[in-house]
Amino acid sequence: MPGNEPVTGGEKERPVKTRIFVALASLMVVTTLSTQAMAQGSSAAAHIRHITTHWNDTPGGKGLLPTADAEAAVALQHAKLAVADPTDLAAVKLHVGHVAHALDPAGRGPGPGLGYGLMRAAAGIIAHVSLAAEAPDATPAIKTHAVHVAASADNVVERAKQALVLTGQVAKAKSAAVADGLARQILALVNAMIDGQDADHDGRITWKKGEGGLAQVHQHLGFMGVQ
Numbered sequence: 001m002p003g004n005e006p007v008t009g010g011e012k013e014r015p016v017k018t019r020i021f022v023a024l025a026s027l028m029v030v031t032t033l034s035t036q037a038m039a040q041g042s043s044a045a046a047h048i049r050h051i052t053t054h055w056n057d058t059p060g061g062k063g064l065l066p067t068a069d070a071e072a073a074v075a076l077q078h079a080k081l082a083v084a085d086p087t088d089l090a091a092v093k094l095h096v097g098h099v100a101h102a103l104d105p106a107g108r109g110p111g112p113g114l115g116y117g118l119m120r121a122a123a124g125i126i127a128h129v130s131l132a133a134e135a136p137d138a139t140p141a142i143k144t145h146a147v148h149v150a151a152s153a154d155n156v157v158e159r160a161k162q163a164l165v166l167t168g169q170v171a172k173a174k175s176a177a178v179a180d181g182l183a184r185q186i187l188a189l190v191n192a193m194i195d196g197q198d199a200d201h202d203g204r205i206t207w208k209k210g211e212g213g214l215a216q217v218h219q220h221l222g223f224m225g226v227q
Contacts, residue, residue, distance in 0.1 A: 044142050047132035048226040051125050051149075058121070059114045064128065065217060067114065068121035068156070072194050072214060074113045075102035075163075079187040082170075086180035093170055096183055099190065100167040103160045118193065122156040125149065125217060141224050148220040152212030156193045159213075163189040 051064045058067045075098075082095035101111025104119045126149075132138060133146035166182050166189075173179035191197075196205040196213035207216045 044132040044135035044138040045226050047128045047135065048142070048221065048224060050128045052221060052226075055124065055128075059116055064121050064124040065214070065221070067116055068118055068125065068214060068217075071102045071113050071116060071118040071121060072190070075099045075118060075190045076187075076194060078102070078112065079183070079190045082183040083180065083187055087176050089173070089176040089179055092176065092179040092183050093173070096167050096170040096179075096186060099186060100164060103164055103167075119157055119160045122153045122160070122214075125153040126157070129153070129221075139225070142226070145220040145223045148207035148212070148223075149217050151209060152196070152207045152214070152216040152220065155196070155210065155212050156214060156217075159189045159193045163193075 049063070052066075053063045054061050055064050055067075058064065062070075078095040078098035082092050082099065085091055097108075098112050101108050102113035102118060104117045105111060105113055105115050106117070129146045129149045133143045135142075138146075163186050166186050170179050170182045170186075173182065193213050195215050196211050198205050199210040205211050205213075205216065207220055
């Protein structure tokens, strides 16, 4: 019973088998705690997988980036349809409305998007890549490229906000010519959300503010080396 053991003078006098057992037991506790932490999403890799593979509130539980890609594809499809006939005001308004639904479906009723929204998915990417960079086990590659991923995703959010302002203007447009001009600006913004844009005209598209898009999010997640 506790309190009746002979005084041995410290850890060094324990039998070898006892010391091995204590060490193994400690290792098992540490391993269990590490596994629990990963299961709760506290590891860097877990947060990256929330972006790339699965997240709990997306349609079908898919990753935030695949969800963003899918919503962006819908937005691009309808942005192209919106400029297909510049004389058809009703068609321009219809398809621009579909673009808005793919970007942010809140309060818009049914539409062709997933019902999650590109803006929400991109914001989720920023949140989780930031958590990954702050995790205790974040590698130097994760810490470095998390900045690049977040900056590119933030560009997507900002362009989506600009596009939504334009969609509101299209909804109020009285002439096809005005609506068509706005729709073409929306198409350019959607293309930049997906591919990024060479804002400084130096012949390349980087992750920096005003340039990177979803393509650069993919690129810099790849540089992290997380499977």
